[in-house]
Amino acid sequence: MTQSTPAAPVPNRRDRILDAALDVVSEQGAIRVTYRKIAAAAGVPLGSVTYYFDDLHQLLTEAYTRLAEAVSQRYRDLLDAARTSEEAQEAVVDIVCGEAWSSERDPLLTYELYAFAARNPELRTVMSNWLQSSREALARHFDPLTARALDALVEGFALHNYFDASPTSRADIAAIVRTVAERHKHPEPHP
Amino acid sequence: MTQSTPAAPVPNRRDRILDAALDVVSEQGAIRVTYRKIAAAAGVPLGSVTYYFDDLHQLLTEAYTRLAEAVSQRYRDLLDAARTSEEAQEAVVDIVCGEAWSSERDPLLTYELYAFAARNPELRTVMSNWLQSSREALARHFDPLTARALDALVEGFALHNYFDASPTSRADIAAIVRTVAERHKHPEPHP
Amino acid sequence: MTQSTPAAPVPNRRDRILDAALDVVSEQGAIRVTYRKIAAAAGVPLGSVTYYFDDLHQLLTEAYTRLAEAVSQRYRDLLDAARTSEEAQEAVVDIVCGEAWSSERDPLLTYELYAFAARNPELRTVMSNWLQSSREALARHFDPLTARALDALVEGFALHNYFDASPTSRADIAAIVRTVAERHKHPEPHP
Amino acid sequence: MTQSTPAAPVPNRRDRILDAALDVVSEQGAIRVTYRKIAAAAGVPLGSVTYYFDDLHQLLTEAYTRLAEAVSQRYRDLLDAARTSEEAQEAVVDIVCGEAWSSERDPLLTYELYAFAARNPELRTVMSNWLQSSREALARHFDPLTARALDALVEGFALHNYFDASPTSRADIAAIVRTVAERHKHPEPHP
DNA sequence: CATGAATGAGAATTCATTCAT
């Protein structure tokens, strides 16, 4: 009840800061991220941020890694819940349509992540793991190449719809997904 | 005359600066772009950059717009050159495999562009136009939904292969492209 | 004169900053030197100091170099003014007793300079030139080895007297200087 | 007993810290010394350094004092070991040539010490004691003024040779030392 | 006794921007 409660044993202060960093990125863009803004968003003193993270780059690397792993996990969960190929297709369409995002900010953050990862070896590894994990999840329902194709479709449709003034409808996406998912059910025209 | 050459009218100084800006973005990332670095990369004095561009944000918007239009144009050119559906499929695979990039830095810059565009209305419009232009180019060879599907596939495979430690081979991509491109040649199992 | 003095109303701003840096070093010690203090001492805005000097280390290197050259010049001047060996000896004693300092702060700054130079290749060169220059000035009056000896004596006595609670008197120093200066006037005991 | 070894009483942790401080000074310069670096160099936690030393300035004062006393002691030992004037001269030359340093870093640290002492009363006393101790050691072999002269010579030659691109050879130093040491063996030209 | 956590203050440095020429 006195003036200052110094050194309060905040439990997940480090994690709070990482989350706050993503908040700032999503609200202002990676270009505008600063220690100060992260500290303010996390509700901790500036010195606290620099105490936990030696440099901003490392902080962002960790934050994006957490993001990638969370989205990746949700993606897997959705696919793992599918019992039949049809349910798996449904899950794929859900993912394209945003079901793998846990919040509004996620797609935007993902594009920031791609830009960041393009120049950051540590995050390239994370991205590569994410890709592999997605494929494995898909490969429980589809053959390996089909899994890759569906993964690419998901990525492309999600991205395009995010920017598209006239996005592709869910029904149309479902039709395309079916075409790819069931491509082996009919003989290929040319081998 | 010999004394002083009074500021030779440099022709495309403005364009040089825009290109230099993309060079800086590709080398250091959008987070690190500054007037000074752009000036250095363009080989012009700092005052020159601020003279031509009042605002760094506007400079980047112009630079990314040029990039988007250049890549988009190249994409259309590749598709327009195709005479048959098979050639068009080939062009699609070429694009995935990097033929639409005019330089090494382009894919990386594209991901920076997405992040930038996600928060910039002016560039969202550019992106949307790009999408529309791509589809129109594809629609000369495929039906509208197939065009969208192929466009998404291109985007997804290009992006995934950029980050993937074990990228999908050209032959595999070609197989998927064929499946999608020729999806109407056989009766669908279920409507 | 007629050329053009573009936007430089302040004549020697750069030099003013270098002098101010030495003022701060002499008043607070090298450990406490900061851009801010230098700016305050020079009466210029902080941004001005960083405009002229990219980093503090380079600023100090320049400042110390100027100091070394100024003291060295004064040393030479005193010796060059001597017409006879006796006058040269007198000059040497003067130097020990502080005549080569242009201000109170100089000896103190010199010891800061030594510490700084010990770890700075650029200043080691400056120091080495200073030594050579001193010797050449002395060598106009004495043989080369005697010049070195006198130079060492000057350094040692100046330094010791600076710290000594009971410094060596001018007369005693003069006696020693004479011994060394005239060491060839009598046969050496052993060759 | 097997459970926990309750903080083994580290014997000379305090001394370890003092030595580490000098290591940091010699490696990075006094300007860059910090508690953190000292802690790292000593291999102790940061809190340990601030626990033993309330004040960085005091820590450095103690460290430099130890250094001064160690060098001074070694200086005396070398001179005390001399049995004849010739041996004492030899010892003096040894000292100039670095025999009094117990490590490579010592000369460098000595110049940092001078800079530090110039502004620190406590260390001025240490320096003054060192000077007196040197003279007493020399005075066992030479008359008082000669002792002072030799002490100054040692200082000057050591310092100059440390910075000199073409240092004075041991033989030349020995010749000068002899001149000074034996200055009373022949009648002075002028009294 | 000893130390890890935490933080406020201040450091160097960078930079967009302004302005006189």
Place this chain on the structure above:
DNA sequence: GATGAATGAATTCTCATTCAT
């Protein structure tokens, strides 16, 4: 029109120092 000089405002990051344990 074009540019070098200049500066105020941030920014990242370092650090001494303070506590709770």
